Each structure stands twice: as C-alpha cells, then as structure tokens.
Amino acid sequence: MKSYRKELWFEVPTRRAFINITPHVDECLATSGVREGIVLVNAMHITASVFINDDESGLHKDYDDWLERLAPHEPVSQYRHNLGEDNGDAHLKRQIMGREVVVAITAGRLDFGPWEQIFYGEFDGGRRKRILVKIIGE
Ligand code: ZN
Numbered sequence: 859m860k861s862y863r864k865e866l867w868f869e870v871p872t873r874r875a876f877i878n879i880t881p882h883v884d885e886c887l888a889t890s891g892v893r894e895g896i897v898l899v900n901a902m903h904i905t906a907s908v909f910i911n912d913d914e915s916g917l918h919k920d921y922d923d924w925l926e927r928l929a930p931h932e933p934v935s936q937y938r939h940n941l942g943e944d945n946g947d948a949h950l951k952r953q954i955m956g957r958e959v960v961v962a963i964t965a966g967r968l969d970f971g972p973w974e975q976i977f978y979g980e981f982d983g984g985r986r987k988r989i990l991v992k993i994i995g996e
Contacts, residue, residue, distance in 0.1 A: 862890035862993040865902070870983035873931070874951075876918045877978045879908075879989065883961075884968065886991045893966045895995015899976055900958030902988040905948035907955035907979035910970075925951045925981075948981035955979045963995055 864886050866879065883899055901908050911917065929950035930936075937946025959976055962969040978989060 860890060860892050860895070860993075860995060862886065862892065862991075864889075864991045866989040866991060867986055868978060868980070868989070869986045870980040873981070873983050874922060874925075875980045875983060876921065877980070878913050878975050879978045880968070880975045883976055883991060887963060887966070887968065887993060890993040892963055892993050892995040895963045895993060897961050897963055897968070898958060898990070898992045899961070900990050901952070901978070902990050905945050905952055905982035906987055906989075907952050907977075907981070908958050908989060909956045909977055909979060910959050910961075910974050911977065912973045913975045913977075921955075921979075925954065928954065945982040951981040952979070955981075963993070 866882050868877065870877070879899070883897060887897060899908050929947040931944075931947045934940045934944040934946065939946035939949060961976070980987070
C-alpha cells in the first residue's frame with residue numbers, strides 16, 4: 859500500500875474566507891501516484907474547516923451571512939470563550955462547517971459528484987494555519 863502525507867499552509871489576510879483547495883489536493887494526488895484509494899483532507903486548527911460544496915460566490919456569501927447570524931463575531935463579549943481572545947465565534951463556525959472530508963480516488967482521480975469541490979473555510983485568519991492531506995491506496 860502507498861501512503862502520502864502533506865501539510866498545506868495558508869495565511870488568509872481577512873478574518874473569514876473560503877478558498878477552493880481542490881487544485882492543491884489534485885497536485886498531492888498526482889505526486890502520491892495512488893490510482894485507487896482514499897484521500898483525507900482536514901483542517902489542523904480548531905477555528906478553520908474543510909468541506910465540500912459548489913464553487914459559487916453567491917453560495918459562499920450565503921454561508922458567511924448564515925454563519926454570522928448563527929454565531930456573530932461581535933460583540934466578542936457574548937462568548938465565555940473570549941477571556942483573553944476574540945475567536946469564540948470561529949470555534950462555533952468551524953463546528954458547523956466541519957473538520958474534514960474524505961474523497962474516493964478512482965483511476966488516479968478525485969471521484970467527485972457533479973460540482974463538488976474541496977474548500978478551506980477560515981474563520982479566524984491573519985495567521986499561518988495548516989491543512990493535512992493524507993492519501994492511502996495502491
Ligand atoms: Zn479560541
């Protein structure tokens with residue numbers, strides 16, 4: 859069995875953003891040489907997400923508005939977590955949007971359904987953060 863591991867680093871200048879990381883995962887897959895297997899992609903930070911959905915800017919604005927209604931960033935004093943920090947909302951947003959995705963690899967390609975793409979969701983940007991890509995298979 860082949861095994862491949864890579865950390866992808868990001869530094870998002872804004873507090874929140876959604877980034878399509880599918881090209882990075884494709885590159886990892888090509889380097890791994892795996893033709894049949896599984897890829898796991900997960901955020902390594904508890905204020906960021908990895909999820910699969912459509913690469914459509916209206917949808918991404920809808921996500922941001924929806925998450926802000928569920929867990930507004932301000933006032934930061936509304937969160938008990940925010941004693942000495944201000945990212946209480948980011949922990950909640952990450953929980954809703956998820957930690958990781960798993961995608962099947964078939965014939966050397968990511969075996970997506972229609973319109974599926976992999977995204978990094980940042981909810982507390984302005985610093986360097988990592989995503990783990992782990993590929994196993996033959
Ligand atoms: Zn925190």
